[in-house]
Amino acid sequence: MSEVAAASILPKTDGLLGRISDLFWRRPGFLLFLMLLPPLLWLGIIYVGSLIALLLQSFFAIDDFSGLVVYEITLDTYKQLLIPANFDIILRTILMAATVTVASAALGFPIAYYAARYATGKWKAVFYLGVMLPLWSSYLVKVYAWKLILAKEGILTWIFEKLHLSWLLDAVLALPVIGGNSLSISYIGTFLVFVYIWLPYMILPTQAALERVSGNLIEASSDLGATPGQTFRTVLLPLALPGLIAGSIFTFSLTLGDYIIPQIIGSSRLFIGQAVYTQQGTAGNVPLAAAFSVVPIVIMGVYLWAAKRMGAFNAL
Amino acid sequence: MTSAVSFSKVSRHFGAVRAVDAVDLVIEPGEFFAMLGPSGSGKTTCLRLIAGFEQPTSGHIEIFGETAEGVPPYRRNVNTVFQDYALFPHMNILDNVAYGLMVKGVGKAERHRLAEEALALVKLPSYGARKPGQLSGGQRQRVALARSLVNKPKVLLLDEPLGALDLKLREQMQEELKSLQRKLGITFIFVTHDQGEALSMADRVAVFSEGRIVQAGSPREIYNRPRTRFVADFVGSSNVIAPEAMAKLGGERKWASLRPEAIVLAREGIAASVKATSFLGSATRVSVQAGETALSVMVPAGQPAPEVGATVRLSWKPSDVHYMEGEA
Numbered sequence: 001m002s003e004v005a006a007a008s009i010l011p012k013t014d015g016l017l018g019r020i021s022d023l024f025w026r027r028p029g030f031l032l033f034l035m036l037l038p039p040l041l042w043l044g045i046i047y048v049g050s051l052i053a054l055l056l057q058s059f060f061a062i063d064d065f066s067g068l069v070v071y072e073i074t075l076d077t078y079k080q081l082l083i084p085a086n087f088d089i090i091l092r093t094i095l096m097a098a099t100v101t102v103a104s105a106a107l108g109f110p111i112a113y114y115a116a117r118y119a120t121g122k123w124k125a126v127f128y129l130g131v132m133l134p135l136w137s138s139y140l141v142k143v144y145a146w147k148l149i150l151a152k153e154g155i156l157t158w159i160f161e162k163l164h165l166s167w168l169l170d171a172v173l174a175l176p177v178i179g180g181n182s183l184s185i186s187y188i189g190t191f192l193v194f195v196y197i198w199l200p201y202m203i204l205p206t207q208a209a210l211e212r213v214s215g216n217l218i219e220a221s222s223d224l225g226a227t228p229g230q231t232f233r234t235v236l237l238p239l240a241l242p243g244l245i246a247g248s249i250f251t252f253s254l255t256l257g258d259y260i261i262p263q264i265i266g267s268s269r270l271f272i273g274q275a276v277y278t279q280q281g282t283a284g285n286v287p288l289a290a291a292f293s294v295v296p297i298v299i300m301g302v303y304l305w306a307a308k309r310m311g312a313f314n315a316l
Numbered sequence: 317m318t319s320a321v322s323f324s325k326v327s328r329h330f331g332a333v334r335a336v337d338a339v340d341l342v343i344e345p346g347e348f349f350a351m352l353g354p355s356g357s358g359k360t361t362c363l364r365l366i367a368g369f370e371q372p373t374s375g376h377i378e379i380f381g382e383t384a385e386g387v388p389p390y391r392r393n394v395n396t397v398f399q400d401y402a403l404f405p406h407m408n409i410l411d412n413v414a415y416g417l418m419v420k421g422v423g424k425a426e427r428h429r430l431a432e433e434a435l436a437l438v439k440l441p442s443y444g445a446r447k448p449g450q451l452s453g454g455q456r457q458r459v460a461l462a463r464s465l466v467n468k469p470k471v472l473l474l475d476e477p478l479g480a481l482d483l484k485l486r487e488q489m490q491e492e493l494k495s496l497q498r499k500l501g502i503t504f505i506f507v508t509h510d511q512g513e514a515l516s517m518a519d520r521v522a523v524f525s526e527g528r529i530v531q532a533g534s535p536r537e538i539y540n541r542p543r544t545r546f547v548a549d550f551v552g553s554s555n556v557i558a559p560e561a562m563a564k565l566g567g568e569r570k571w572a573s574l575r576p577e578a579i580v581l582a583r584e585g586i587a588a589s590v591k592a593t594s595f596l597g598s599a600t601r602v603s604v605q606a607g608e609t610a611l612s613v614m615v616p617a618g619q620p621a622p623e624v625g626a627t628v629r630l631s632w633k634p635s636d637v638h639y640m641e642g643e644a
Contacts, residue, residue: 219369220402222389224416224467234419238406 058290069287077287081295086275090295093272096187096262097255100194101202104251105244107195108202112243115203116210127207131200139197143264146193150265152182180267190266194255201250209243210236238311245312252303256296272296318381320345320471320503321366326375327527328361335361337527338375343505343520345380345470348497350506350514353524354550359507362524363473366505367396380470390419395464396473400480401456403448409435409459410444416467434462437496454485461496471503478513490517511551515539523547540575541638548573548640553601553612555579561609562637570639576601576614578636581622585631590622606630 013019024031060069061076080086115127134142149155160169173179173186180186213236221231259273270278272292280289307313323341327334336358343349351359364370365377368389377384379394395416403412410431411418417427428444435441438458448456457477464472474493478486494517497504508514514521515535522532523546531543542548548556554573563569565586577599588606600621602613613630615621622628 214400214402216398216400216402217404219367219389220396220398220404221415221419223367223369223394223396224419224463225390226415226419227390230419234415235404 054290054293056290057287058294060287062285062287067284077291080288081291086292089270089272089275089292092269093256094299096191096194096271097252099191100198100255101248101251103191103195104199104202105206105248108199108206108247109240109244112203112207112210112240115207116213117215131203134196135200140260142197143193143261146189146196147184147265150183150189150192152184154182154184156183184265185267187266190262193261193265194258197261198251198254201254202244202247205246205250206240206243209240209246213239241312245307249300249304253296253300256299318345319343319378320347320380321505322378323362323365324376326362326365326372326377328358328365328370329373334527336365336372339527339529341522341529341532343503345503346501348494348504348506348517348519350508350518350521351524352508352511352514352521352551354509357524358527359522359524360475361527363396363475363505363507366471367394367473368392393467393469394471394473395467395469396475397457397460397464397477399476401448401460403456403459403463405448407447408444409440409446409448409451412448412459413444413463413466415463430466431462434466435459437465438462439492453480454489457481457489461493465496465500465502469502471505474504474506476507476509478508478510486513493517515551523551525550542573542640544641545571555611557609557611561607564607565609567634567637568639571641573638573640574611574632574636576612577616579611579613579630579632581613581615581619581628582631583629585629588628588630590624590626590628592624593621595621602628604628604630 013022057069058077059073059075060071061074062068063070081090111127111131115124119127147154151157157166157169160166169183172188173182175188178187178191180188183189183192217235217239218231221235222228226234257273259271259277262271263274272295276289276292279285279292319342321341321343323339326336326339326341328336339358339362341362351362353359361370365372366379366384368384368387368391371385379392384392403409404415407415410428413431413434414422414427417430422430432441432444435443438461440455440458440462443451443455443459448459451459457480460477477493478489481489490513493504506514506518515538518535520532521535521538522529523538524530525546531538531547533541538547538551539554542551542554545556548554552573552575554575557565557567557572557574559569559571562572581602586606588604588611590602590604591610592603594601598617600615600617602615602621604611604613611630
């Protein structure tokens with residue numbers, strides 16, 4: 001009898017690896033458990049754990065006289081958020097995050113649309129490179145580069161001068177509240193840099209969502225008598241909405257939490273991130289810092305709940 | 317009477333590719349017209365030219381006497397049933413069907429009533445609240461049909477609508493489409509690569525090859541009197557016989573087609589040996605070799621089918637041999 005003929009139809013395995021494979025095949029749940037254990041430990045202990053520690057802090061308060069944290073559950077720290085100086089910080093941050101998000105969506109959508117609908121082969125690669133390239137260099141370098149661009153003696157002022165449009169720049173800077181002495185110390189400057197820094201996070205999920213919208217849905221809509229505008233409102237936008245919402249979660253929450261951009265570019269008025277930074281550092285008021293940190297969490301929760309209520313995730 | 321759709325010298329080129337090449341075509345109102353051809357033969361591009369998704373590179377298209385060039389799809393009273401149905405995944409079935417009415421500004425109550433009617437027409441009443449993802453392929457196909465019909469189009473375009481269905485469902489839908497078309501009197505233009513489907517459903521068939529129409533006519537004409545070898549090959553299970561072989565078999569020295577059911581097993585005639593048989597239910601297909609020529613013969617059920625390896629004698633009426641155009 002030859003070797004080949006001796007091979008069994010259902011051969012047994014002898015090796016250890018073979019036995020392990022067989023065990024996993026018989027108990028797929030065990031494999032899943034082993035795979036999920038490390039990330040769950042990481043998320044559960046390090047991530048959620050520290051979040052809970054932070055939340056707990058916010059329910060303590062600081063003793064005004066001694067400056068020490070009093071470990072008693074109280075809502076006093078949250079009340080402090082409502083005093084005008086602190087509430088202004090929250091309002092300012094939310095407004096900035098909202099305008100940055102809307103602007104990112106308006107700028108990002110056409111780019112994402114082009115990439116998903118028209119770009120193929122080489123142009124697709126150019127798109128990914130173009131969108132990702134800014135993410136490769138340090139965030140600080142980019143922000144300081146923008147400081148130079150936007151400064152009073154910066155490139156932008158020079159360009160406006162050369163184009164004989166200085167009056168336009170001056171008119172923009174003369175706007176109340178959002179204007180200022182130069183772009184680099186105005187809300188407009190902060191806004192521009194936020195949009196620049198977070199734009200890729202809006203484009204990529206939007207492009208992924210649009211990529212999944214089959215081209216003949218657009219054709220079907222047109223075939224059924226919808227003008228391009230109607231097709232956009234009733235087919236394209238609803239189907240791209242989960243991507244836009246995902247992108248807006250990035251742009252909105254990243255803006256809510258950032259403390260470096262408004263510190264380098266903008267008026268000296270504080271944003272939530274800066275408030276957290278100063279409260280836990282120089283001011284030594286960890287409970288108030290924690291309470292400030294809870295604000296973005298609550299806002300994002302409300303935002304997602306509202307988005308779900310409006311049917312933003314129906315197309316998922 | 318104005319024709320429903322007329323093409324005169326219509327071409328659509330994509331770079332160097334002539335997807336549609338100087339096509340002349342007239343489709344009458346109320347006709348069930350099939351465009352038949354292999355993939356890449358230009359039939360789908362023709363359909364897209366009528367729908368308005370493509371514009372002709374040259375030539376002139378009229379739809380019910382009106383010039384169609386430059387008119388966008390959303391301003392054509394023509395609707396399409398897409399190959400993969402293209403139902404809107406984020407809308408329920410009722411809103412899908414009512415979509416065309418919605419964009420035209422028909423009120424909610426009215427459009428939902430009309431959509432319900434259209435769903436009843438395709439035998440899917442009370443499915444309105446479901447999402448497309450919850451329906452089977454056959455049901456989605458009916459929804460796509462209802463979504464088009466609710467707009468009362470003058471011309472309905474169907475792009476391989478039955479391609480994704482299984483055989484039984486496909487046969488059922490063929491009959492339903494046919495009776496629906498008779499009932500509504502709408503011009504149906506149907507693209508398919510399935511010759512059986514085209515022949516059984518259409519009033520007239522145009523056979524496409526390489527961007528041109530090779531032959532247009534009634535299914536009977538196309539089947540019995542194919543104009544070229546290509547048509548004979550593509551449309552039928554017909555025997556296509558080369559000029560030399562035809563001469564040897566006692567006919568003219570021309571390309572010829574001979575339908576398998578026209579050949580009978582007789583006592584006298586051309587000797588042939590049986591190579592294979594396949595039982596089809598209503599008949600048995602017998603592949604025979606007569607000299608150098610391979611032929612297929614249809615033996616009706618009820619007659620004894622020969623065994624493989626047996627020698628049989630074949631005969632046919634000379635009038636059943638159809639000679640085709642093309643080089644000898």
